[in-house]
Amino acid sequence: MTNPSPPATLTASDTATASTQILVRDSRDEDLPAIQAIYRHHVLHGTGSFELEPPDLAEMTRRRADVLRNGFPYLVAQVDDQVLGYAYANFFRTRPAYRFTLENSIYIERTAVGRGIGRTLLRELLARCEALGCRQMLAVIGDSANVASIGLHAACGFRFAGVMRASGWKFDRWLDTVFMQRELGPGFSQPPVA
Numbered sequence: 001m002t003n004p005s006p007p008a009t010l011t012a013s014d015t016a017t018a019s020t021q022i023l024v025r026d027s028r029d030e031d032l033p034a035i036q037a038i039y040r041h042h043v044l045h046g047t048g049s050f051e052l053e054p055p056d057l058a059e060m061t062r063r064r065a066d067v068l069r070n071g072f073p074y075l076v077a078q079v080d081d082q083v084l085g086y087a088y089a090n091f092f093r094t095r096p097a098y099r100f101t102l103e104n105s106i107y108i109e110r111t112a113v114g115r116g117i118g119r120t121l122l123r124e125l126l127a128r129c130e131a132l133g134c135r136q137m138l139a140v141i142g143d144s145a146n147v148a149s150i151g152l153h154a155a156c157g158f159r160f161a162g163v164m165r166a167s168g169w170k171f172d173r174w175l176d177t178v179f180m181q182r183e184l185g186p187g188f189s190q191p192p193v194a
Helices: 029-045 057-069 117-131 147-155
Strands: 008-011 021-026 074-079 082-091 101-108 136-142 159-170 173-183
Touching: 021 117, 029 057, 029 074, 029 082, 029 101, 057 074, 057 082, 074 117, 082 117, 101 117, 117 147, 136 147, 136 159, 147 173
Parallel strands: 101 136
Antiparallel strands: 008 021, 021 074, 074 082, 082 101, 136 173, 159 173
């Protein structure tokens, strides 16, 4: 589970900047300030995360270490030597019965939205998690009005799995939580390999 995959270099051919090369690679320690800055913006200005205060660099470092310790990918998307997004997967729940079900997180630098970075990152994350033998990927999306995240997940094969109405309170209003789900590999058609 801990063998890093080689970086994936993809052309964002489905975007207006078709010549942009998006390098998806394993994150490194030196990427953490950029990752923290991207997430900070989303916490302070968006509803995709229900955190109210952005975590500091030490906490983001701890969270990344937890993902890597569990043997899951923590990826960044790089364009022209700049980290413009990140994505990772971790256990959905820690009880043993959930061990083949993961939850993903993906955040894109605000000026880079709409350039194919999210789709490129998410596709690579799904491929890597499938190669690990995982069977289900869940997206727990903050705010039912978060059409960008819902659309991204739908474009990558996720299907609607439910909504928890008014489950979060942020920016002085109630927000829904949207669940989307995608099978990995054979999904539930076969027993998992222990």
